[in-house]
Amino acid sequence: xxxxxxxxxxxxxxxxxxGAMLPLLAGTATAQPTPATPAHEGRSMEMTLQVNGQAxxxxxxxxxTLLDALREHMGLTGSKKGCDxxxxxxxxxxxxxxxxxxxLTLAAxxxxxxxxTIEGLHGRDGGLHPMQQAFLDQxxxxxxxxxxxxxxxxxxxxxxxxxxxxxxxREFMSGNLCRxxxxxxxxxxxxxxxxxxxxx
Amino acid sequence: xxxxxxxxxxxxPGDAGTTWLAGGTTLLDLMKLDVMRPERLADINGLGxxxxxxxxxxxxxxxxxxxxxxxxxxxxQRHFPVVAQSLALAASQQLRNMASLGGNVLQxxxxxxxxxPSHAACNKRNPGSGCGAMDGANRLQAVLGTSDACxxxxxxxxxxxxxxxxxxxxxxxxxxxxxxxxxxLHVQPGTTPERETTLRPGELITGFTVPAGPWAARSLYxxxxxxxxxxxxxxxxxxxxxxxxxxxxxARIALGGVATVPWRAAEAEADLRGKVLDEASATRAxxxxxxxxxxxxxxxxxxxxxxxxxxxxxxxxxRMEA
Numbered sequence: 025x026x027x028x029x030x031x032x033x034x035x036x037x038x039x040x041x042x043g044a045m046l047p048l049l050a051g052t053a054t055a056q057p058t059p060a061t062p063a064h065e066g067r068s069m070e071m072t073l074q075v076n077g078q079a080x081x082x083x084x085x086x087x088x089t090l091l092d093a094l095r096e097h098m099g100l101t102g103s104k105k106g107c108d109x110x111x112x113x114x115x116x117x118x119x120x121x122x123x124x125x126x127x128l129t130l131a132a133x134x135x136x137x138x139x140x141t142i143e144g145l146h147g148r149d150g151g152l153h154p155m156q157q158a159f160l161d162q163x164x165x166x167x168x169x170x171x172x173x174x175x176x177x178x179x180x181x182x183x184x185x186x187x188x189x190x191x192x193x194r195e196f197m198s199g200n201l202c203r204x205x206x207x208x209x210x211x212x213x214x215x216x217x218x219x220x221x222x223x224x
Numbered sequence: 225x226x227x228x229x230x231x232x233x234x235x236x237p238g239d240a241g242t243t244w245l246a247g248g249t250t251l252l253d254l255m256k257l258d259v260m261r262p263e264r265l266a267d268i269n270g271l272g273x274x275x276x277x278x279x280x281x282x283x284x285x286x287x288x289x290x291x292x293x294x295x296x297x298x299x300x301q302r303h304f305p306v307v308a309q310s311l312a313l314a315a316s317q318q319l320r321n322m323a324s325l326g327g328n329v330l331q332x333x334x335x336x337x338x339x340x341p342s343h344a345a346c347n348k349r350n351p352g353s354g355c356g357a358m359d360g361a362n363r364l365q366a367v368l369g370t371s372d373a374c375x376x377x378x379x380x381x382x383x384x385x386x387x388x389x390x391x392x393x394x395x396x397x398x399x400x401x402x403x404x405x406x407x408x409l410h411v412q413p414g415t416t417p418e419r420e421t422t423l424r425p426g427e428l429i430t431g432f433t434v435p436a437g438p439w440a441a442r443s444l445y446x447x448x449x450x451x452x453x454x455x456x457x458x459x460x461x462x463x464x465x466x467x468x469x470x471x472x473x474x475a476r477i478a479l480g481g482v483a484t485v486p487w488r489a490a491e492a493e494a495d496l497r498g499k500v501l502d503e504a505s506a507t508r509a510x511x512x513x514x515x516x517x518x519x520x521x522x523x524x525x526x527x528x529x530x531x532x533x534x535x536x537x538x539x540x541x542x543r544m545e546a
Contacts (some may be wrong), residue, residue, distance in 0.1 A: 121317045124321050133267050
């Protein structure tokens, strides 16, 4: 359900690049201005994000995307950073119940709207969500990198009534790329889970 | 991304230093690429401006209505199919959930030289620096409305529906509110490709009005892409027809994927007026639409693809029950 808090999460890679340091590192880093990116920080902002039913109080640089807030500041690394440009869908989360791209959403703009990530999905008994089970049953992934985004989109596809045909599923899910090309199995998984996921 | 301040806009007009943030799907992407470098973002998502309403005058759309919401509206689908289809065939479900109508019409070009600052030459991004696309990778770039300075294609779809149907856009700025023809919003590159619209500094798009007309119900958007979904148009056509039997009383045509701005094909419309609509007359109209096309190597296929797209769109619209 919840990923362990990773104190080392910030050290894995510097996704913002250049001198755009994350706030927690600013105190320890030596300022090294580069011509391309000013070394000074964006404005730090306090916010409370509602993620998977829990409130997270955070102080974040104004530039922080919802995806970086989830992955780097809450330890929720299920949502993946594929392209970071809104092209691949690996970062798809539910915002107010609708699938959106966390990489093109500023954390500061989320406000009180509820966010659901792959970590927030579960079945009635607390085990796997029917869509997660269907992805396993149908072999709907190979490397698995796109899978969290696929499953979030798939849940929205059914809930919003767009799983009526394979064609409709493919169209709704076309923003989730799978470079292993598991598309036929993904469609089969959505069709398997559809009767088990509530619409509305 | 470079540092910026973030505030929620309270409704006051902005000034020249304000960049409005709505869906963010273009803006944040281009900020990450270091193409756009705003210092102050004003988040307008709390301003409302989300109406989707039909009345006797036509269709009223708030600038902050989301693409997905309008695309899925049953009344819009029925009475203004070209509007709903242009939105539904754009982007992906996630992007349509995020992107606002006002932001969508201001989407910046996908020209690779514009989007990548490691290319020194781009007159749009860096005026006077030259054009990398002119003799470079220009398969996706424009053949209509180009200039010696820029051939970057306008990438959107919804704007073609608005141009074809003679929509108006409502703007709010320091001098108050004003309305103008949507067709006057975008400007061709000419010698100043960095100037893309007639918006005044700090001005905000608040909405669109699409007038009702006998052609609105018999309308459609046909989009030809490299793949069947989630791709920009290689060529597209927004078409609306008012027919008297087989004879064209009025045709409204706009073209996408082939031009530097949302492109009204006035010559093709004039060519069709009073004619029986069939493959021959549609083909003649399509030839008129692309008579001024200029190609640049890789995009040499576009006039022919554009003509065929328009012919097919016209014949499909003729067969609609409306």
